[in-house]
Amino acid sequence: MAKAVIILSGGMDSATLLYDMKAKGLEIIAVSFDYGQRHSKELKCAAALCEKLNVEHKIIDLSVLHEIAPSVLTKNELPIPDGEYNEDDIKLMAVPNRNMVMIALATSYAISIGAHYIAYGAHADDHALYADCTPKFVRAMEKAVEACDYAGIKLLVPYLYMTKGEIAKVGLSLGVDYSLTWSCYKGGDLACGKCATCIERLEAFTFAGSKDPIEYEEDIEESLEDFEPSRRGELE
């Protein structure tokens, strides 16, 4: 059976990927990265998803990334901005070159266990936000991964041209348990419903014609209404 290492953050997209690849009959090993993210709840979600699907799960310590390239996601003293993504906030929140680091380490691991594929869940909504989710980056990484070892391991990025809402649709059809996923960048017990990732998540469920099963700190309907005008403006 072909073996695939999946980069599983514990968010919606990689959770969908996990179910998706498993449904395709691959032997799956999930890897998650602990880079000191304050939203460490996503790591617990990743573990819970793997337990539910009976998939082997490896957490790789990546605290070195925090040390060499600190970001607001790992520095507790800085506040996470509220509201939709904007350029300045992205710069604050982006962990520089995080995806290359994660793909590189997942590939090392995949080679050492004789896997055939590495899969990760970059998608179209991320293109404008993060350089390391763009097709240009992904295409170069596909070639680099294939060339890094004589075994010719392959990088799979099946959602590269799908939106988060479209991924949610796929996930709902596959029965993904989204109650075991986490998106909020803040470190609270409940999702804040106000940060950019929360808003993006809620919009994906709306697009997929469904309701987010996780609990939020405040009334989401109200929160979505608050953001409606500016979001509309930015999307047009």
Next chain:
Amino acid sequence: MAKAVIILSGGMDSATLLYDMKAKGLEIIAVSFDYGQRHSKELKCAAALCEKLNVEHKIIDLSVLHEIAPSVLTKNELPIPDGEYNEDDIKLMAVPNRNMVMIALATSYAISIGAHYIAYGAHADDHALYADCTPKFVRAMEKAVEACDYAGIKLLVPYLYMTKGEIAKVGLSLGVDYSLTWSCYKGGDLACGKCATCIERLEAFTFAGSKDPIEYEEDIEESLEDFEPSRRGELE
């Protein structure tokens, strides 16, 4: 002044690169990786080179690579093979995808400090030995590094088509202090003179018409004579 992050192992090639880039007038920050290599003497050499050239030096902890993809270079219980490189030994010695991991982390660091370039010393003699030193791999990584961030950072691999002997020639002309470099894969106080890296190093000095300034465990002339016949055979 343009700023460059150099991946400095403490071996001959990256030491030459360090002198070379510094001679070109760039502001240099050297990074070395501690991945639990038993030849940790190379890290001390890297530090000594930086001190000598008055260059900032950062050691990045990469023990995670040892944990996820153990190799004979990091496992003390396994012996380092003697003699020239052969396919089985390479497989034992190669840390899977090590170069991608190091380039990825060096790039994260470079972005976080606003550097313009990342440089590393892959060369032509490594092409046949390590997939992650081939032009195919390097060309893909150049594209990936440029695309990973909107600042458009560049990967420089100036020795990609040069042999180790040719690099040594450049280094000797630049006055590289090769007594502060280390190649031997074994963890001894003196270089063994018998492992594949020692032989390759000695051949580079012979090619460059010079003598290796470091001390060896045994008489090198004799050691080189021993290997001459088989080496000749393999190179022809």
